[in-house]
Amino acid sequence: MTEKTTTRDELIEDIIDRYDGETGMLIPMMQDLQTECGYLPADELRRLAERLDLPVSRLYAVATFYSSFRLAPKGLHEVTLCIGTVCYLKGAGRISEAICSEFQVEPGGTTPDGLFSYLPVNCVGACALAPVMIVDGEYHDGVSVDAAMEILRTLPAEEIDSEQEAQT
Amino acid sequence: MPTVTIDDIQVEVEQGATILDAANKAGVWIPTLCHHPAVTPQATCRICMVELDRGEWKQLVTACNYPVRRDITVSVSGDNAVKARRGVMEFMLARAPDNEQLKAIAGRMGVDSTPWPTVTVAQRDCILCGLCTAVCDEVLGLAAIGFSGRGVDRAVAAPFRQAPDDCIACGACQAVCPVGTIQLRLHEDTDEIEISPFKARAKLRKCEQCGARVVSEPTAAEALKNVNVDWEKIRNLAKLCPKCRRIRAAESLAATASGTPTKEMTR
Ligand code: SF4
Ligand code: FES
Numbered sequence: 001m002t003e004k005t006t007t008r009d010e011l012i013e014d015i016i017d018r019y020d021g022e023t024g025m026l027i028p029m030m031q032d033l034q035t036e037c038g039y040l041p042a043d044e045l046r047r048l049a050e051r052l053d054l055p056v057s058r059l060y061a062v063a064t065f066y067s068s069f070r071l072a073p074k075g076l077h078e079v080t081l082c083i084g085t086v087c088y089l090k091g092a093g094r095i096s097e098a099i100c101s102e103f104q105v106e107p108g109g110t111t112p113d114g115l116f117s118y119l120p121v122n123c124v125g126a127c128a129l130a131p132v133m134i135v136d137g138e139y140h141d142g143v144s145v146d147a148a149m150e151i152l153r154t155l156p157a158e159e160i161d162s163e164q165e166a167q168t
Numbered sequence: 169m170p171t172v173t174i175d176d177i178q179v180e181v182e183q184g185a186t187i188l189d190a191a192n193k194a195g196v197w198i199p200t201l202c203h204h205p206a207v208t209p210q211a212t213c214r215i216c217m218v219e220l221d222r223g224e225w226k227q228l229v230t231a232c233n234y235p236v237r238r239d240i241t242v243s244v245s246g247d248n249a250v251k252a253r254r255g256v257m258e259f260m261l262a263r264a265p266d267n268e269q270l271k272a273i274a275g276r277m278g279v280d281s282t283p284w285p286t287v288t289v290a291q292r293d294c295i296l297c298g299l300c301t302a303v304c305d306e307v308l309g310l311a312a313i314g315f316s317g318r319g320v321d322r323a324v325a326a327p328f329r330q331a332p333d334d335c336i337a338c339g340a341c342q343a344v345c346p347v348g349t350i351q352l353r354l355h356e357d358t359d360e361i362e363i364s365p366f367k368a369r370a371k372l373r374k375c376e377q378c379g380a381r382v383v384s385e386p387t388a389a390e391a392l393k394n395v396n397v398d399w400e401k402i403r404n405l406a407k408l409c410p411k412c413r414r415i416r417a418a419e420s421l422a423a424t425a426s427g428t429p430t431k432e433m434t435r
Contacts, residue, residue: 042327042328045327046327055305055310055311055312055314055334056327056333056334057301057311057312057313057314057326057327057332057334058311058314059327060314060316060325060327060328061314061315061316064316064317064318064321065315065316065317065318071328107321
């Protein structure tokens with residue numbers, strides 16, 4: 001316990017030092033924290049807030065404002081769904097609803113079994129392929145609700161290539 | 169002093185006063201929601217929009233924070249201004265369709281319903297004006313609550329949506345909320361006050377004399393922190409409810425009047 005606390009505090013100190021403790025550099029600091037931990041753990045955020053003398057609510061607001069920040073650990077797989085205008089018009093909204101209800105996941109969250117993290121994003125710049133769903137970096141184009149669900153249902157529950165996962 | 173012409177009524181206001189100040193002086197009603205004298209102008213709700221006449225062109229501005237720097241002409245009851253405000257109100261009614269406070273203002277503005285689909289129950293009622301977060305940050309210096317998410321997911325929340333550590337359950341957020349979204353719940357069994365929906369709870373301080381519940385313990389502690397003079401008297405008075413405090417003050421006054429001077433005299 002004590003050891004973990006020390007390392008955690010050290011990590012926060014280290015990150016703060018990288019930016020000379022500038023509160024204006026809060027976002028890069030949070031990005032670094034996420035890179036180190038894979039997500040933004042609540043305790044670490046609280047510690048960072050305390051050290052920067054900022055209210056925790058400010059950090060929470062930032063963390064929830066930007067969709068690239070995550071407050072829960074990543075799932076085994078990463079599922080990104082484009083809900084930009086074109087994809088949306090072609091049914092991405094319904095796909096999103098289906099994903100959320102079948103896998104009990106919230107946008108930006110991870111399924112309770114840790115199978116995948118689900119992130120709806122605004123336009124991936126592949127409108128010709130709409131609607132687009134990206135699973136572990138692989139683009140699936142023109143997916144219907146059924147096709148999307150089938151892809152997700154057949155996701156392997158074991159880690160296949162952990163190296164590839166660790167990035168992005 | 170610049171002159172503001174509002175719907176043909178002319179008033180003079182101090183340099184830097186807002187259009188809203190001028191309207192109040194002129195006796196012209198402009199609806200407001202996110203405006204509160206205790207905090208800096210939020211200008212988030214847009215319900216106070218009026219049309220500023222700039223000669224060649226006209227512009228919609230928010231009356232609550234638009235500073236008057238020179239003579240200006242403003243229209244509150246003109247078509248554009250009325251339409252703009254009603255449009256905003258229709259959006260708000262979609263967020264808080266059953267809210268009595270909002271409906272009262274809407275009625276006064278001539279809006280009786282909204283053409284928009286209403287939001288989900290989880291987002292119901294809050295119009296995201298930001299007064300609660302502002303008072304907690306600017307006045308209390310706590311910022312125990314803040315905004316979370318963005319776009320349609322924007323909401324007022326405590327960090328991690330858990331009971332906030334920094335909350336002293338003072339109830340200021342509840343007091344400023346223009347639509348009564350934040351509520352104080354009394355838990356008789358535990359003598360606790362809860363600030364809903366933030367799940368914040370704190371023990372209530374009881375009047376030493378009559379047992380009436382006064383404020384939350386952390387609020388009393390916070391208030392005493394700001395008292396520089398460590399007067400035993402103030403400490404003791406803080407243990408009473410306002411009523412008993414007045415009675416005690418009257419007693420000490422009476423004692424003075426009857427010729428027994430006392431240092432215990434208070435307001
Ligand atoms: S809870 Fe009330 S005061 Fe706070 S943002 Fe919502 S409407 Fe405004
Ligand atoms: S009262 Fe002016 S913007 Fe809300």
